[in-house]
Amino acid sequence: MNRARVQGWLFAGSFALALLLQLMPLPLALAPLKPYWIGLVLIYWAIEMPERVGLGFAFLFGMAGDVMTGELLGEQALRLVVLAFIVLRFRARLRFFPMGQQTLAVLALLLNDRIVMLMVRGFSGEAMPPATFWLAPLTGMLAWPFVYLLFDDLRARLRASE
Template sequence: MSRARNPWVLPVSLLLAILLGLVPLPGVLQPLRPYWLALVLAYWVLEAPAKVGLGAAFLLGLAADLAYGGLLGEQAMRLTILTFILERFRARLRFFPVSQQALAIGVLLFNDRVVSLAIHLVVGAVLLPWTFWIAPLVGMLLWPPLRLVLDALRLQRRG
């Protein structure tokens, strides 16, 4: 049996990540929503850097800005910064055990929240409540199963 790459997994997973960000949640659960697009993008930056880079992160961010109706360019900037850091440390992060990768992703998601807060402060937008800081923890906890699922889909065996 040979390992076949599934070219459809990358665009479908990114589209699904954008759609998961649009799913309505009750007010109580809204702060717990992980940044799905950042998680899926992080996976692809680590596993397929030739296909997903800074340009793709910027374009995905613009698409997310349009889909979510936020500040135009905010998500593009956030995802570009996240991708830049991931590309810089890709050689190390890729070979970390999944638990250490999850911690690194959690730190990156926390950094993303800091960038988002800075953008909101600069433009004078409404500041988000303290529960805004819980989502990076949820994203960190979701990293291992998400990585497992995307690995299984990307490297699906054909016999």
């Protein structure tokens, strides 16, 4: 199998895995701690392969996430478009940050995502979420180094296997 095909499978498989992880049920006490897996995977691929991840891709992937999770149609699509826009805009800087700074940048991106989510849900008439609403970006920040290093290692193994 050629490299482009395997890399395509890795790309598609990572997004499928992110959707499955987003659907994974957690106990009620741990549910607020679930990271936004879809956003983390989108951030990684937007940094590493911006030619494949654009605003249109983010929108379509967000619509798929909305349909799968049963959320307000278009909410995740809007959130992912905003996330992708910011990452693509600052990609040159993000890519060369040390892991510590990159992790803090991901925290800022995930907090921005929560603010966009809060605005959308506020406009749709939902009540203010509890304070635990803000814990998911922190766990996403803690998961980021593992997500980044996992995908980076898989891509390096693909390059080495040629």
